[in-house]
Amino acid sequence: MTKRKSRCMLLVMLTFILAVGALNGCGGKDPEENENGAGGSGAPKGRYMEEEIKLPLKEGERAINLSKSKEGNPVLFASSDDAKIRRCEYIDGEWEEKNLEWVEDTCKGKMDYPISVTETKEGIQLVIGMGEEMKTCIARSKDGQSGEVLPIPYLEKKTEYGYPTIISAAVDGGGNYWLQDIYQSKFIVVSPDTFETVEELTSMSAGSDGQKMIFSGDDGTVAANTEEGIFSILDKDRKAQGEISFTQMDNGYLCGSKENWYMVSAEGLIRMKPGDDSREILMDGETGSMGSPVNSAVGMIQGQDTEFFVLYHQWKAETYSFARYTYDKDVAAVPEHTLQVFGLYESDTVRQAVVGFQRKNPDIKVEFTGKETGEVSSDDIRTLNTELLSGKGADILLLNGLPAESYIEKGVLCDLTKMAEDMMKENDYLENMMNNTLQKDGKIYGMPIKFSIPVVYGDEQIQKALDSMESLKAYLDKNPDAAIFGVTNKEYIRDFLFQMYQEELVKQDGTVDKAKMEQLLALAVWIAGNAKTDFYEEMDMEGNAQDTLFSNPGSMYLMKHKDMAATDRISSLMDMMVPCKIARTQKLALKSLKSFYLPKGIAGINKNTKQKDIAEEFVKYLFSEEVQGAQLDDGFPVLIKELEAKEAEASSKYAQAYSVSVGGEIAGEDISINAGFPKVKEVKALVELCRMLERPAKQDRAVWDIYQSEADKVLEGSIKTEEGAENIRKKVELYLAE
Numbered sequence: 001m002t003k004r005k006s007r008c009m010l011l012v013m014l015t016f017i018l019a020v021g022a023l024n025g026c027g028g029k030d031p032e033e034n035e036n037g038a039g040g041s042g043a044p045k046g047r048y049m050e051e052e053i054k055l056p057l058k059e060g061e062r063a064i065n066l067s068k069s070k071e072g073n074p075v076l077f078a079s080s081d082d083a084k085i086r087r088c089e090y091i092d093g094e095w096e097e098k099n100l101e102w103v104e105d106t107c108k109g110k111m112d113y114p115i116s117v118t119e120t121k122e123g124i125q126l127v128i129g130m131g132e133e134m135k136t137c138i139a140r141s142k143d144g145q146s147g148e149v150l151p152i153p154y155l156e157k158k159t160e161y162g163y164p165t166i167i168s169a170a171v172d173g174g175g176n177y178w179l180q181d182i183y184q185s186k187f188i189v190v191s192p193d194t195f196e197t198v199e200e201l202t203s204m205s206a207g208s209d210g211q212k213m214i215f216s217g218d219d220g221t222v223a224a225n226t227e228e229g230i231f232s233i234l235d236k237d238r239k240a241q242g243e244i245s246f247t248q249m250d251n252g253y254l255c256g257s258k259e260n261w262y263m264v265s266a267e268g269l270i271r272m273k274p275g276d277d278s279r280e281i282l283m284d285g286e287t288g289s290m291g292s293p294v295n296s297a298v299g300m301i302q303g304q305d306t307e308f309f310v311l312y313h314q315w316k317a318e319t320y321s322f323a324r325y326t327y328d329k330d331v332a333a334v335p336e337h338t339l340q341v342f343g344l345y346e347s348d349t350v351r352q353a354v355v356g357f358q359r360k361n362p363d364i365k366v367e368f369t370g371k372e373t374g375e376v377s378s379d380d381i382r383t384l385n386t387e388l389l390s391g392k393g394a395d396i397l398l399l400n401g402l403p404a405e406s407y408i409e410k411g412v413l414c415d416l417t418k419m420a421e422d423m424m425k426e427n428d429y430l431e432n433m434m435n436n437t438l439q440k441d442g443k444i445y446g447m448p449i450k451f452s453i454p455v456v457y458g459d460e461q462i463q464k465a466l467d468s469m470e471s472l473k474a475y476l477d478k479n480p481d482a483a484i485f486g487v488t489n490k491e492y493i494r495d496f497l498f499q500m501y502q503e504e505l506v507k508q509d510g511t512v513d514k515a516k517m518e519q520l521l522a523l524a525v526w527i528a529g530n531a532k533t534d535f536y537e538e539m540d541m542e543g544n545a546q547d548t549l550f551s552n553p554g555s556m557y558l559m560k561h562k563d564m565a566a567t568d569r570i571s572s573l574m575d576m577m578v579p580c581k582i583a584r585t586q587k588l589a590l591k592s593l594k595s596f597y598l599p600k601g602i603a604g605i606n607k608n609t610k611q612k613d614i615a616e617e618f619v620k621y622l623f624s625e626e627v628q629g630a631q632l633d634d635g636f637p638v639l640i641k642e643l644e645a646k647e648a649e650a651s652s653k654y655a656q657a658y659s660v661s662v663g664g665e666i667a668g669e670d671i672s673i674n675a676g677f678p679k680v681k682e683v684k685a686l687v688e689l690c691r692m693l694e695r696p697a698k699q700d701r702a703v704w705d706i707y708q709s710e711a712d713k714v715l716e717g718s719i720k721t722e723e724g725a726e727n728i729r730k731k732v733e734l735y736l737a738e
Contacts, residue, residue, distance in 0.1 A: 044333040048269060048283035050359065051324045053309075056088045056095040063320045066299025066311040067119040074301055074309045076322070077117035083107075085114055085127070090309075103127055103139060106147040111137040118169050118216070126177065128166055136166045138179075152195045154179075154188050164188075168212045173220020174236030180214045182206050187214055187224050189238065199238055204228055210298075212253070218302070219257040233258065233274045242274025252290070253297040253310070264290050264297045264310050269325060282327075286366070289323050292355045293348040294630050316631040316654050335365040339614050343398025344380070344701060346370040347601045348634045349449050350398065353627045357618055364614060369394070381702050382738070388412050388606065395609040396618060399446050399602040401701035404438050405510075407604075413445040414605040419616060420444045423623055428640040432694040437599045448599030449622050450635025452571035453690060454550035454697065455590040457583050458558050462565040463591070469501050469519055476526055484527050486557035486564035487667045489536035490715045493528050495549050496567065498707055499697055500594070506703075512732050518725035521714045528715055535667045549598065549697070556662065556671050558582055569598065570686070572633035573649055573677055577660055580682050581675035590686065597693040600635040636690065643687055650683045706731045 057063060057078055065077040069089055076088040076095075085100040103114070111129035118126040125141045136155050141147035155164055161183060170178040172189075176198060179188040187201040203213055204225045213225040221241055223231040231254065233241045244261055252265030256272075263270045268285035285291035289312055298320075299311030308325040335358075341350060347370055354366045381402065387393040389410060399407070407413050420434055430451075438446030456463055462484055465475035476482060485493065497520055498505070505516050536553065555566035559582055568579045570590075583590055603622055605615045621627060628639035637643050649655060655677035663672025678686075707728055714724040 045331065046327060046329045047331055047333050048288075048325050049328045049331060049362070050283075050288045051326070052289075053090070053322045053324055055320055055322050056097060057320060061086070062318070063298070063311055063313070064114055065117045066301060066309070067117065068121070068301040068303075069119070070121045070123060072303055074303065074322075075119055076299075076311070077114075077119075079114045083112055083114055083129070085117065087117075087119075100125070100127075100141075100144075102141045102145060102147040106139050106141075106149060107137060110149060111139065115166075116168050118171060120171050121218075124171070126169055126171070128169060128179075130165075133163065134165070135163045138166065138169075138177075150195055152190055154190065154197050159184070167210065168214060170214045170216040170222045170224075172216070172222050172234075172236040176236060178214055178222055178224070180212070182209060182211075187226075201226060201238070212298075215254040215256075217257045217261070218255075219259075221258050223254050223256070223261060231261075233261070244272045244274055245277060253300040255300045255302050255308075262300070262302060262308065264300050264308070266291055269308065283325060286351075286354050286368070287358050288325070289321065289355065289359075291351065293351050293632055295321070314631070316649075316652075318653055331362070336363045337611060337614060338365045338367060339396070339611060339618060340394040341366060341368040341396040341398065341618070342384070342394035343368075343370045343601065344401040345398070347398065347449070348632045349627060349630065350601060350622070352630045352632065353618070353622050356626055357621050360621075361617075366618065370398070388608075391608045393606050393608070395606055395611055395615045397604045397606060399438065399604050400600065401699055401704075403700050403702065404446060404602070404604070404698075405440070408438075408440050408445050412607055414607050414609075414612070415443050415445065416447065416605065416619070417442075417444045419620070420447055423620065427623075427625075429623070430638045430640060430643070430690065430693075432692075433597060433599065433638050433696070436694055437696045437698075438602055438604065446602040446604035447619075447623070448638060448696075449601035449603055449627075450571075450637060451600055451690075451693075452569050452575075452598040452635050453686070453693065454567060454569050454593045454596050454598065455579065456565055456567045456593050457579065457586075457588045457590050458565040459563055462563075466500065466565065467594070469504055469516070469523065472523060473519070476523070481530060483530045483532070483561070483564055485531055485552055485554065486561055486566065487532045487535055487554040488552050489531075489554075490524075490528050490533050490712075492552055493524050493531065493533075494708060494711045494715065496552075497524055497527075498704070498711075499549055499596075499699070510703075510732070510736050512725075512729045514725050514729045517728055518721050521711060521721040521724050524711065524715060525721065532667045549699075550593070554666060555579065555582065556673060557666055557669075558586060559671050559673065560669060562586060567593065571600075571635050573646060573655070573683065574633055574658075574660075576678040576682065576686065577675040578662060578673055580678040581673055590682075590689075592689055592693060595693050595695045596697045597690075597695070598697050602698075643690060646687060647680050647683050650677055650680045702735050703732055706735065 061078045061080045063076055064079050067075045069075050074090040078086045078088060085103050087098045087100055088095045110131050112131055114127060114129040116128040123144065125144060127139045129137050131137045138150045138152060139147050140150055157164065164181045165183050166179045167182050168180045172178065175192045177190045177192060179190060181188055185203050185205050187203050189198040191198050201224065206213060215223045217223065220236060222234050224234060226232045229245055229247065231244045233243060235241055241258055252263050254261055254263050256262050261272050263272065266285050268281045268290060269283040271280045271282055289295050290297060294314050295312040296315060297310055298313045301309050303309055306327045310323050312321045350368050354368050358364060358366055424431060424434060433451060434447050435444065437448045465472050501520060505513055505520060507513060550567050550569040552567050555568055558564055558566045570576055579590060603619050605619060609615050623639060625639060628637035628642040659674065659676045661674050710724045710727045713719045714721055
């Protein structure tokens, strides 16, 4: 359970579904299609374009709201730590600024932290903030000169959870104030004259303590999230005028009126009509800032006609950006070129690169197909292999989990050696990773965009025993009842052992050493028998190898049992929080596992692409400072400058405000941990460790599927280790023959 000490936290999750039928990339297109099709002289014209506008924020200021003046101009409200508020109106390309001095005069001693400012088309300003005892204070000015604190009785109603927490407001056509009480999941409609509650409506529970769920329409209606997946459009008398539906992915920021409502979300800029389930995507999310994983829309207005303005917040960086969207009738409706990127796994870093690359190259559309949830099947991989070997497939491949060595042998991948060498001359990268991840005969065929680090901590003798299968067996012979990994599940043991000893198990030609495999399966059965795996039998611990590899779900058991080894996979500073707290408490150090690193997003180029120049430019962009430096948590950057910047992240305001509490009963023992971000010295030690990593931990998903399926049968006792090893050997040979 996460404790949010800061007032606003973001929890955004995007999911995309893999469509095998979409694997055929632009490598298979006829170049002449572009002349008379997309981008050609006869192509349709007109699409929405994005323009970034520089914000007038001063150092230490945060944007608290985006509103609209009575003239229809964007109005940004900004606040600093001293609770002062500035009003900044964007007029003809310039920001006109003014201090809201009436707030200082009116709210002194009553409001310490402004949260939101709403400005109506009549010029009324409504300010919401927090005061002592986390009590909400709401103030109003009718003329922008003088103001008053509103004596709203509802705000005085203290419950066992404290006073009501109002985070946003809307004003309807009758002048009523609609207040969002986030923790009691209510919308409170208050009279602007008596300040009494006119009506209370139930709202959906917010996903974060900054999620706005109520929006004013230009025609006096209000959109309120009253049901799951539904915004009800209500008039001043709270009568329904229709509703608009959305999915969890769509959940974003709204503006509009009775006839048309608009939403900005990761999916894009969307137009919806109340009462009509149809929706029109005016601008695809992947072509604008709304599709960036680091951005969250925190303000949106409709300007003149087809013009929109959106305020974005980068939560981890504590920065803001502002974008204007206009319809350009002279631009080709579809970009001239389409570049396809395919991977078995989702990647926020690639999503970030797609958005940035398209912004720099508006004549290129980049389509990324990844799969975030569920397992990748052998059939998926076979279908992809067929596409690639027939000279088709995506232009750029993210090779994690794919038979990359086989692709090299069959001439599917481009030689990237010259590109890699040029990149490493221009910037300092982790050269071990750039050179070692996917190379053959001194040539580089793929480079990791990001990486994660498997770490081990705990009993020193067990750590030494994990060095090889022989040393592990020798340790167990001497200590037959040893709980090597404490309390864990069978899946973790299965996958950990295979990855650790894969080089002993798999021969140079890709076939499996049956005797070694039988020995591995016997070790897995032995370790599982000592690991109290029954504790996890009824728990949902599913996930693909990319998600769970090296991550022991029972690592916390080390807090009370030092006679075990804990392992974790570190992809971000957040991943360091619990392991560092355990290591600190038990006076241990995080160490690497056999100098392994897990490459993430191994970028390679399809040799059959017809757009090699564009593909190369996109791959280079993946390794640029702009992409490598994006504050994402899907892996560490290979660009050394940005890797070292993680030390500064550890001391940021975001890090200082963030903490996590985990715990519960593990095998009959109550264990709990409260952890904050790792200390700067701990991050620095990890960065130094990263410089020494040189062994890529890779998986061929088809081989892993075979191994996991048979190993599960052995671990559940339905077949013997010898039979399981033989089945694995045969099935892998059959797969290789295909």
